Amino acid sequence: MKHKSFFWFVLPSALAMLLFIFFPIVSVLVQSVHVDHEQVIKTVETCDLFGCKESTTVDQNATAALRAEHPLGQFAGFKTYTDRNHLAIDEFGENWTRSNSWRDFGAQMLNLPFYKAISFTLVFTFVVTPLVIVLGFVVAVAVNSAVKAIRGPLIFFSLLPMIITPLVGALILFWMVDARGVVGAALQYLAGDPDLSVKASTPLMWIMLMVYGVWHSTPFAFIVYYAGLQSVNQDTLEAARVDGANRWLQIRHVIIPHLLPLTTFIALMQLMDNFRVFEPIVSFSAEAHATSLSWAIFNDLGGETRQLSSAAATSVLTIIGVAILLSPVLVRTWREFDRK
């Protein structure tokens, strides 16, 4: 394809991505090194019978003028990054010297908003992703050995947890595990504790969020593996059987190697999607027990006081996290392409 026609074909799409994905990233970078203007204070002298007094008031006009002139705010360098709500350099150092055990240090760190968010995000990402891969594989093998006639309905129901809106799916699960819901009641019965409540316990809340994550994403891994299973070479499988391989050995030495490239694909998609975990925390109103990076940004942006600089700094840190997660894939793709 000629350069010129390529250019005109991709232009609309490239423009959309440039304006609404690339520029926002730049905008976030710029915003994160600026903070709001302080209000302009003026001193007014008021005189009356008893003499003159000086008082200070906020000069609304001057403040508005300053804001209009420099809408970004004033340059602050990395101040937002190092404050208590983000990397909390001072608090980090203080905790480091003061705390006398790792446990204590960890507990102290989890009180800092950014570390609380990133620790849940990372635990969620690296627990849910492998579980999704394993469970998706198990379900795919099971559906594949079911009778052909019932496979259609099986796939239909399997797709539901993934197709459902994340916010809505999480709400459905949340209502069921409510202390007055059916699963909540079952848990209370099993634990023998009538006051057991997922909402009130941090570990249970973490587990519940991850259960939701696995429930939501397993269908994706299942569908990809199921499609992969349709293309397993039947001759190789037959040969393995003739050589005396039992079912497990067939899976271990024929099917798993065949599905390995798909696993890379699933892992990549899942790492990207789980790292942005957000909706279940809103649905479960879990913010007291678990927050994620995306939730932290959402929290800064919402509400009466929109803390744009704080949100921007968290966004930049999140983007750095995404870049680190993606880097092995990118390096590999680049090397492969170079070899061609």
Next chain:
Amino acid sequence: MSSKAQRQPVAITFLVIGVLAIWMILAAFPFLWTLWGSFKVEGDFFSKANWANALTGKLTVSETGARVTGDGYYGAWVQEKFWLAAWNSVIVCFFVVTISLTLGTLGGYALARSTYRYAFWFLLSALIFRAMPPITLVSGYLPVFFQWNLWGHTATTIIVLVAINQPFTLWMLHSFFKNIPAELDESAMVDGCTRFQAFRNVIIPVMWPGVITTGLFSFLLAYNDFAVTTMLLSRENQTMIPKVASFLGTTQTKGNVMFAVSAVVSVTAPLLLMVLFFQRQIVGGLTAGAVKG
């Protein structure tokens, strides 16, 4: 396959049935439970006394006189104006799907046909863009949108969703167009067509299966989005998902959780129908990226 099924030992058959039964319960039961419960009153759906009340509707009978009640639906759709949110969702989804498919087919076609290095870099940067959490982008939009008075309009949200959708749409359509033989449009160009005429007269008639599949996923993204729609839409332009979230804040105190429950069921219904009619396309789309590499 049936001959193989007959050969497998009983223990494995039971294992397979067990796995499938558990998975089916996990996947389907929450939906059935909520659907059933949405026709009850709150005291039954969240029953302090006995969870089985949600099935029998004990309080529903004593409060409304019937075993099922549409009060939750009436409250959500009429009283809380969920119909408006539904209509907004229809508008947003329609435009997001049409615009992203238009841009995506043009771009995806060019990317599939170009043999130059920059096409690869283009796709790779699209992959990086795909990995950006939407909420990080939202924090980039807000200062600018406030400044230029773009905030709150449906049109702004549509364009933002189209852009966020583009990386995925491009990747998917690119792999579909790769499967359409290049000889097809090349022969048209030998006959004197320009590149665009070849695309219009030769490629467009045969691209629909791929476009429909991609369209389904664009629809899902627009329909399911919460981060962008909740931050960028003003109250009267809200779509269904932020509306459901706003029910949680206000109705829990009013004791009208059932509004939220029936709204949730209303949001789920179209998705169920979509899977019912387009199951084959969805499965095909999910695997297209993976199997073809």
